[in-house]
Amino acid sequence: MENPILELREVTKRFGGVIAVNRCSLSLAPGRIYGLIGPNGSGKTTLFNCITGLEAREEGEVRFKGERIDGLKPHQVARRGIGRTFQVIRIFPELTALENLLVVTWFPFDLALRRARELLEMVTLDRLQNEYAGNLSYGQQKLLEFARVLMMDPELVLLDEPAAGVNRTLLNELLQAIRNLRAQGKTIFIVEHDMKVIMDLSEKIFVLNYGEKIAEGLPETIQTDERVMEAYFGR
DSSP states (O other), rough: OOOOOOOEEEEEEEEEEEEEEEEEEEEOOOTTTEEEEETTTTTTHHHHHHHHTTSSOOOEEEETTTETEEEEEEEEHHHHHEOOOOOOOOTTTTTTTHHHHHHOOOOOHHHHHHHHHHHHHHOOOGGTTBBBBSSSHHHHHHHHHHHHHTTTTTTEEEEEEEEOOOOOOHHHHHHHHHHHHHHTOOOEEOOSSSHHHHHHHHHHEEEEEEEEEEEEEHHHHHOOHHHHHHHHHHO
């Protein structure tokens, strides 16, 4: 059996008396696309935060390529090979699109410049490389943030609501870029409310409800799972 690139073992996170993530265990094999779904407030973003070091879990383990990373700071997790985007776009509006990519790398400048231009071309922003990021459309800013995450060449990419607010043309470009990543052997883990996007992209889906993993499986299995239907729509 293939060794997992990411493994969560009984991860728990509380905020006061509220259990945001409750003994969640899951495993991702390398080179595949995974989805994470659940109703609003089910703990999806909190789980991403526990993986990337933005939130400290109370219990359980987070392992990346077999080594524990729970307890590491976000920049240490990033250096290990995990990149992520956020629900709220985090770009530098006063910098150009190209500069937004260059500021997040410690590669030698010539190498960084070449990689930045390649990534901007991949997300179809190459003609806008000298445009201030604040002048880009919302969808273009999402593509820019996605490209910036890839600057460090992560092995695992976490995408939090990548399709939200993106028009159909730019969304198709983003989805193709995600599929290209998988073709390069990268592992992608996506939180997304757009069910068509998540079902079309994902090879396996995990479902959270009230912080607990209630189901996992192939997209076609999840679509007909009674526990998932109840979580979303009630009885």
